[in-house]
Amino acid sequence: MHVYPIVAAAVWGMASGLLLPRAAHRLAVPSGEPWAAGCRAGHPLPAGPRGWVGPAHCAGCDGPGRMSAGGLAPAVLCGALCAGIAAVAGAHPELAVWLLLVPVGLALALVDLRVFRLPDVLTLPALGGTAVLLGGAALLPSHEGSWTRALLGGAALGVLYMVLFLINPAGMGFGDVKLAPTLGLALGWYGWSAVVTGTLAAFLLGAVVGLALLATGRANRKTPIPFGPFMLMGSAVALLLT
Template identity: 55%
Template sequence: PPAPGGPGRGAPAAVPVAALACAALAAATGCRPELAVWLALAPFAVLLAVVDRRVHRLPDRLTLPLAAAAAVLLGAAARLPGAAGSWSGALLGGVVLGAAYLALFVIHPGGMGFGDVKLALSLGVVLGWYGWGTLFMGAFAGFLFGSLYGLALMALGRAGRRTAIPFGPFMIGGALAGVLLGALPVAG
């Protein structure tokens, strides 16, 4: 069994969180081909958030296959009728968000881990599917969520300016918010 406070702690909460995320994605997306992709990827994203929250690491065994799976599955979804996104936009989104996080890592390596850079590849693919607005909104939401969490910890006296917090859960939460808004049908 995992040690108290180890990576296994918090895992039971992952199941209902993943179920809620999948339900929200289904409600926002409707019966479009990309819904199958979102439902396949969401549990892995929740697992990554739990792992990062517990051990401040985003393992390559999860981040790299997630990026590949997102690209391949969205490529398949793009070939089906009714898809509401762009596969080329998804691929470009992965490159752009991955490069942006790489630049942040190079500029200030102590500010984030390289796992965040690798996670940004898959989140960029997912967000890029619905276009640039969704990509920027989801990326911004991740930074906003992380900042608000850090400020709340400082206000409660539980952290200082240099306290490390796991950023993956906020990146994933921001991406979820972006996809939920990007998936909503545009009124016409």
């Protein structure tokens, strides 16, 4: 693959990552509460799209620190993931789907880390959009994957997480159940080995981080840990390996 698509993917990732923090701040509220309408100091955000898209900076505050920010880290991570996936996926039509999913997944991770929530306003459109766009990619002659297998992978991962939720609702959020089919679609596109790898990687990463937090005294056995970021990281690992 030529270097230009990889560079373009990195630029796309950096640009979209720079626009994520404001949306993540607004969505990072407890379930049942309206989306945040201002910064932490109470200054209102602009109306319309400008109130949702942009960096976590409030013009009414002295500096950007009054919103849930993260600095340039989301942009750098988003750019790196997009470039990495472009490098391994190649210039095939499904790459456009992955480049759209990465910013959405990063926004979900930021929200889940802050309020232990994966909002429906992101998970449900991601599910429908991924299924439809992969179906469109499957109609193009240069695709490298199976739409039918992607649908089966989405269904399988959705059922798995639903079973885990029913067995232990305290250990698995229903937002994780809603996110699982989207990840199953992406992984199933490439094969069942990708589905297994992404799923196992998620639980392995979660276990490693959980044990590290216990060992350092930063958490105990009852401390809640959001699992959505590990699901997303595990899927990213599987895609990069695939």
